Amino acid sequence: MAFKNMYAALVIAGFVGALLTGCGEQQSTGDPGVTDTEIKIGNTNPYSGPASAYGTIGRAHTAYFDMINEQGGVNGRKINFISLDDGYSPPRTVEQIRKLVEEEQVLFLAGTLGTPTNTAIHKYVNAQQVPHIFVNTGASKWDNPQNFPWTMGFNLSYPNEAKIYAMYLLENKPDAKIAILYQNDDYGKDYVHGLKDGLGDKAESMIVAETSYEVTDPTVDSQIVSLQASGADTFFNVTTPKFAAQAIRKVYDIGWRPLHILNNVSSSVGSVLKPAGLEKSVDIITAVYWKDPTDPQWADSPDMKEYKAWFEKYYSEGNIEDGFNVPGYVIAWGVAELLKECGDDLTRANVMKQMALIKDVEAPLMLPGIKWNTSADDFALIESGQLARFDGEQWVLFGDIIGN
Amino acid sequence: MDGMHVNKTRLIVIGIAVLVAFLLPFVVGSYRVFQFNLVLVYAIVLLGLNMLTGYNGQISLGHGAFYAIGAYVAAIMMDKLGVPYWATVPAAGLVCFVAGFLFGFPALRLHGHYLALATFALGISMPQILKYKGLEHWTGGVQGIVILKPQAPFGLNVSQDQWLYLFSLFVALFMFWLAWNILRGRIGRAMVAIRDHPIAAEAMGINVAAVKTLTFGVSALYAGVGGALGAIVVQFVAPDSFVALVSISFLIGIVIGGLASISGVIYGAIFIQFVPNIADEISKAAPWAVYGLFLLAFVFLAPKGVAGLVQLLWGKAEASWKRTRAQKTTLQS
Secondary structure, three states: OHHHHHHHHHHHHHHHHHHHHHHHHHHOOOOOOEOOOEEEEEEEEOOOOOOHHHHHHHHHHHHHHHHHHHOOOEOOEEEEEEEEEOOOOHHHHHHHHHHHHHHOOOOEEEOOEOHHHHHHHHHHHHHHOOOEEEEEOOOHHHOOOOOOOOEEEOOOOHHHHHHHHHHHHHHHOOOOOEEEEEEOOHHHHHHHHHHHHHHHHHHHHHEEEEEEEOOOOOOOHHHHHHHHHOOOOEEEEEOOHHHHHHHHHHHHHOOOOOEEEEOHHHOOHHHHHHHHOHHHHOOOEEEEOEOOOOOHHHOOOHHHHHHHHHHHHHOOOOOOOOOOHHHHHHHHHHHHHHHHHHOOOOOHHHHHHHHOOOOOEOOOOEOOOOOEOOEOOEOOOOOEEEEEEEOOOOEEEEEEEEEO | OHHHHHHHHHHHHHHHHHHHHHHHHHHOOHHHHHHHHHHHHHHHHHHHHHHHHHHOOOOOOOHHHHHHHHHHHHHHHHHOOOOOHHHHHHHHHHHHHHHHHHHHHHHHOOOHHHHHHHHHHHHHHHHHHHOOHHHHHHHOHHHOEEOOOOOOOOOOOOOHHHHHHHHHHHHHHHHHHHHHHHHHOHHHHHHHHHHHOHHHHHHOOOOHHHHHHHHHHHHHHHHHHHHHHHHHHHOEEOHHHHOHHHHHHHHHHHHHHOOOOOOHHHHHHHHHHHHHHHHHHHOOOOHHHHHHHHHHHHHHHOOOHHHHHHHHHHHHHHHHHHHHHHHHHHHHO
């Protein structure tokens, strides 16, 4: 009898215990930043300081969420997008992010801009387990789900862009003799590694020369001369705008006519190709993955029309010619879609779970055929692009979408 | 008697301020603790700069460079050599003292605007020097160095932020005590004499060259100690953290706080820590324009710095208090 009682007691205890844990699980869904009417999202952008040209991206995010909120928000909740100025200064980024996480209690961080600034908060956000998504820089370190499971980048990363060039070369110019000029830092090395990865076994035979420059160097003229002397017929130009313009001019002036591959970082017509000389830039190749709002061929595409309508109504103080507004719009679109996917399960864990479940998503303003894909062990959102050739006036797309 | 009385109230005010500073981390959230920790860091740097510029009359637009050196010394020692965080602070100060002392020699030949330009050159070149290839093994290049936040020792039941704040407060109090001793003594008077009239100072037997170079060294030492603490608090150093604007904001700090004033550096530190954030909250489109308005307002309303304004108000309050007391005594008699 006593035995029977104890058995019953155990069963009841187990049942009650299960109920309690069940309740516990339900309570844990109450992550910060979410109420029945609002979702708080944090962001930092350089509205002041040396990189304030990027500030328009943050303003575009805000303008996009203004539109979403006017349409009633996501699943009945308004988006409270709190974007703070970090002046592109890492210590201020740390400060502002701590404010967002600890004081504002945002659900997650999205679109934080800059490589040094995001590096400064990388460990912190992962220790706090706050989703740090659509990180707006091209560095490859945001794709590291093993060590940093709360961070995921947005852009086509530098190594993945370099792999696109490698695939193009292997297919179209397998006997290319490649000379590389790169900036001697993380960004430059990311590209060089990516190219070598992409070329695989053939890297050693195809790359005939590689040389670097320092950001402090006055010019890259001597590097160009020595690269030409290597007998290369393909030039991989991994430089930031000022040096890119110098390199393009020098290559042309010394009569070198290689297949010239220019990294996307310096593909701006206005700030690189024009100063270098448009006639000297003809036939340069680069990889792109989103639509240029000034390119007439997209004028009639529905997503571009929508973009322009949004721009006029919600961001009329911005400059429509400024290409930086495109990622501003696209990232905000991505955040809104993510929230729709999360539904009412608005927890930090679910945000990361949904981020890792993106499958063949065709985002607006992406080039046709470019799809977003992620998985639990692949945190690179965009891994493909299309090549474009400069015709003396603008970039002209050619070939297929390359990459995964 | 009266002088004694003023000193006594001043001591009480300082005592209350220190007590409040000690209790602060236990009443505000950890993010605010972090912000006030940065205020302490800036106060130390500004104190050093104020010795140089406020007391000795040598303008520096390049103290961000010494701040950066201090930060990197601390980061490299912690990250590459495994030195404990507390030991990096005096080391950073020492390295910066030597650097500042050496820079003080060429500075001897330069006066006023020319010195400002020479120091500015130091400030603007520092981020690029930190990216230099030959040093990359140590500095981590553009990527910078990420350092770990120290835990509170002796099993103290305080958070990492609270502990770091208290540690910084101890360092700051020590640095203030040191500065107070230097400035009120013979050396302090020599510094002021050189600022006001270098020829007369020399005629009085002051070794102008020695005092000026030493002041430069000590000032850099303060910037180095602040830099080391700043690096530990922020847990990250990178060239982008030490752009030329940092140097300029330090100069803004001492002018806003009050030149040649020890207490002024605290107001200055509060200004450079909080006003940019307030500006950002007021306008995303032009935060620097708002910052500029604040700057103009302070310069017009408190032309002798916040410390000067506080002293003025304090003096008025005291005078009126004395008047009422005098009236009372006459009435009673």
